[in-house]
Amino acid sequence: MKTFVSTVSVLALGLSLMACAEREATQDEEDVVTTANAEVSETEAIFSAPEVVPLDRFTYANYNEVRVTNADLTFDINFDTKVIDGFAVLDLDYLNADAQSLILDTNDLDIQSIETRENGSWIDAEYELGADDPVLGSSLEIALTDKPQQVRIAYSTSPAAEGLQWMSPEQTASKEHPFLMSQFQPIFARTMAPLQDTPAVRMTYSATVRTPPELVALMSASQDDGPRDGEYEFEMPQPVPAYLLAIAVGDLSFKAINDHIGVYAEDYILDASAAEFEDTPAMEDATAALYGPYRWGRYDLLVLPPSFPFGGMENPRLSFLTPTLVAGDKSLTNVVAHELAHSWSGNLVTNATWSDAWLNEGFTSYVENRVMEVLYGEGRAVMERALDLESLRRTVADESDPALTQLKLPETIGHPDDAFSSVAYVKGMFFLKFLEERFGRDAFDPFLKSYFDHFAFRSILTEDFLAYFEDHLWADNPDAVTEAEIKEWVFEPGLPDTIEAPVSDAFVQVSAQQAQWLAGDVSLGDVDTAEWTTHEWLHFINNLPDDLSEENFVSLDAAFDLSNSQNAEIAFAWYMQAIAGEYTPAKPMLETFLLNVGRGKFIYRLYEALIEADERAWADDIYQRARAGYHPIAQRRIDEIFNG
Numbered sequence: 153m154k155t156f157v158s159t160v161s162v163l164a165l166g167l168s169l170m171a172c173a174e175r176e177a178t179q180d181e182e183d184v185v186t187t188a189n190a191e192v193s194e195t196e197a198i199f200s201a202p203e204v205v206p207l208d209r210f211t212y213a214n215y216n217e218v219r220v221t222n223a224d225l226t227f228d229i230n231f232d233t234k235v236i237d238g239f240a241v242l243d244l245d246y247l248n249a250d251a252q253s254l255i256l257d258t259n260d261l262d263i264q265s266i267e268t269r270e271n272g273s274w275i276d277a278e279y280e281l282g283a284d285d286p287v288l289g290s291s292l293e294i295a296l297t298d299k300p301q302q303v304r305i306a307y308s309t310s311p312a313a314e315g316l317q318w319m320s321p322e323q324t325a326s327k328e329h330p331f332l333m334s335q336f337q338p339i340f341a342r343t344m345a346p347l348q349d350t351p352a353v354r355m356t357y358s359a360t361v362r363t364p365p366e367l368v369a370l371m372s373a374s375q376d377d378g379p380r381d382g383e384y385e386f387e388m389p390q391p392v393p394a395y396l397l398a399i400a401v402g403d404l405s406f407k408a409i410n411d412h413i414g415v416y417a418e419d420y421i422l423d424a425s426a427a428e429f430e431d432t433p434a435m436e437d438a439t440a441a442l443y444g445p446y447r448w449g450r451y452d453l454l455v456l457p458p459s460f461p462f463g464g465m466e467n468p469r470l471s472f473l474t475p476t477l478v479a480g481d482k483s484l485t486n487v488v489a490h491e492l493a494h495s496w497s498g499n500l501v502t503n504a505t506w507s508d509a510w511l512n513e514g515f516t517s518y519v520e521n522r523v524m525e526v527l528y529g530e531g532r533a534v535m536e537r538a539l540d541l542e543s544l545r546r547t548v549a550d551e552s553d554p555a556l557t558q559l560k561l562p563e564t565i566g567h568p569d570d571a572f573s574s575v576a577y578v579k580g581m582f583f584l585k586f587l588e589e590r591f592g593r594d595a596f597d598p599f600l601k602s603y604f605d606h607f608a609f610r611s612i613l614t615e616d617f618l619a620y621f622e623d624h625l626w627a628d629n630p631d632a633v634t635e636a637e638i639k640e641w642v643f644e645p646g647l648p649d650t651i652e653a654p655v656s657d658a659f660v661q662v663s664a665q666q667a668q669w670l671a672g673d674v675s676l677g678d679v680d681t682a683e684w685t686t687h688e689w690l691h692f693i694n695n696l697p698d699d700l701s702e703e704n705f706v707s708l709d710a711a712f713d714l715s716n717s718q719n720a721e722i723a724f725a726w727y728m729q730a731i732a733g734e735y736t737p738a739k740p741m742l743e744t745f746l747l748n749v750g751r752g753k754f755i756y757r758l759y760e761a762l763i764e765a766d767e768r769a770w771a772d773d774i775y776q777r778a779r780a781g782y783h784p785i786a787q788r789r790i791d792e793i794f795n796g
């Protein structure tokens with residue numbers, strides 16, 4: 153433990169008491185909850201979990217009074233009406249024995265009936281649906297008399313539910329069957345079922361899903377291994393937050409990779425996916441060697457249609473993936489390492505509020521990179537970190553609100569989406585790299601392993617991590633870092649000087665050749681690109697000068713056919729340059745890309761860049777045609793890009 157001279161420690165104590173008192177004075181009783189996670193901290197501790205934990209601002213749930221501990225769900229999937237008829241039986245645990253109501257989150261749900269179970273029989277309950285908030289949806293307040301242990305709700309989802317994409321047969325690869333996929337992180341589980349939709353609350357779940365008999369349903373749970381018959385049973389016996397519920401329905405096939413890892417996909421891409429992701433078992437071994445056993449039973453991958461709005465989503469036991477990862481050369485499989493790593497950071501130890509999202513994404517990006525190093529070597533891991541740092545520097549430079557470049561975000565963020573910039577991912581990863589470097593892997597690796605064990609199946613705050621770090625790593629080596637360094641990394645905006653910029657020898661070579669070509673010393677034919685991986689191409693393209701001439705664009709495209717790249721990352725990087733440099737011959741392939749790929753990371757920035765480059769009319773015309781094929785999450789984000 154750090155030893156303070158007494159005046160300092162009295163001062164620090166005084167300050168933290170003041171901060172505490174202030175918090176209590178400005179928030180009413182309902183807004184605070186005593187943490188279950190608070191570490192027993194010694195008085196001179198620098199970091200400690202707050203005694204009163206701020207509630208997640210993006211939920212209506214009164215989870216400090218009553219908690220949902222299990223959801224038993226029955227879903228009838230209706231493709232014709234794009235509606236799920238749902239029936240939810242929720243088990244309750246009382247933190248306050250006198251709780252008068254249960255408040256749940258809903259968004260666009262049509263509630264048909266609500267009953268509570270009292271003394272063995274179901275009784276109609278009084279309830280009230282609150283006003284619709286554009287971000288939060290509506291609260292559902294259910295009166296509790298005589299402390300019922302269960303409540304059951306019959307309801308239907310809306311065809312416009314933001315967490316669900318309903319695809320017509322024409323929008324799928326086979327063109328024969330419809331498809332349904334969910335995306336509930338951060339706050340869209342409430343568009344599928346009335347729940348306590350906050351990462352602070354964990355519950356187990358089971359489900360029965362009825363679909364057209366020719367389709368398969370999958371969930372983030374144990375899969376139904378019975379026949380394809382249109383009725384499927386699921387069980388998730390480990391408690392998870394609502395954002396980790398997930399469902400997909402379609403004409404899906406399965407291919408095993410080993411005895412507990414496999415891939416689900418539409419037939420057209422099944423074999424290619426199993427080949428692309430064949431290193432997943434080695435990734436699991438590498439992660440488990442560092443951080444302890446994989447605790448979820450099976451680990452499967454689901455390759456979705458290209459409108460899936462993310463690269464990947466860590467739904468437990470079944471990561472969802474964009475098909476754009478299937479590049480043919482395993483060059484984009486870091487996303488699998490990432491989603492798998494969330495089985496520890498995120499799914500096992502979860503951020504309690506979205507302001508702590510770096511605990512999920514920063515840790516996961518760190519673990520991902522460690523795993524890539526084990527599997528493919530230091531060179532690739534360094535290249536990936538270097539590319540990440542380039543994108544972080546751009547984010548920090550472009551962000552007008554400095555508070556959004558802190559790891560621990562202020563409670564005032566407007567939408568949980570704000571928590572998922574490269575700050576949480578990359579600044580978070582580099583903070584952990586900084587700690588790794590200062591304490592050494594011999595100390596840091598066992599520390600992280602014990603962290604995952606200690607907080608397993610709990611939802612925690614940044615302060616919980618810091619208190620644990622202080623007691624279990626820093627205390628053993630007090631001179632490794634200073635208090636000011638830690639506070640700067642976590643609570644201050646921008647990038648600390650202590651960030652260690654990765655130096656990739658491969659990238660140094662690429663840059664040198666690029667400089668020679670730009671200076672006219674060599675022609676493109678002399679640039680030795682034969683051995684370049686995707687990463688080197690990305691470095692090359694991202695670092696082209698802003699004033700690249702039309703002639704240079706033309707010769708790059710002639711030499712390397714970049715406009716037609718089948719690697720989505722390379723194509724995206726090239727289109728960004730083409731837009732900024734007004735290189736119009738790339739436009740037809742950019743249009744095809746926008747019409748076919750719905751991955752937000754690419755298309756949000758492409759539309760933004762087009763608008764900035766005075767191509768609004770052209771972009772708008774494409775968007776009008778592409779919009780129906782995008783996931784509702786992407787539709788909302790791009791509507792915002794065009795409207796404001």
Ligand code: BES
Pocket residue numbers: 337338461462463464465466486487490491494513572577753
């Ligand atoms: N959990 C995220 C996806 C997400 C973020 C969903 C924010 C909803 C809100 C997932 O683990 C992720 O980070 N995916 C990245 C891949 C990664 C390698 C950076 C992606 O989709 O690009």
Ligand code: ZN
Pocket residue numbers: 490494512513516
């Ligand atoms: Zn992630």
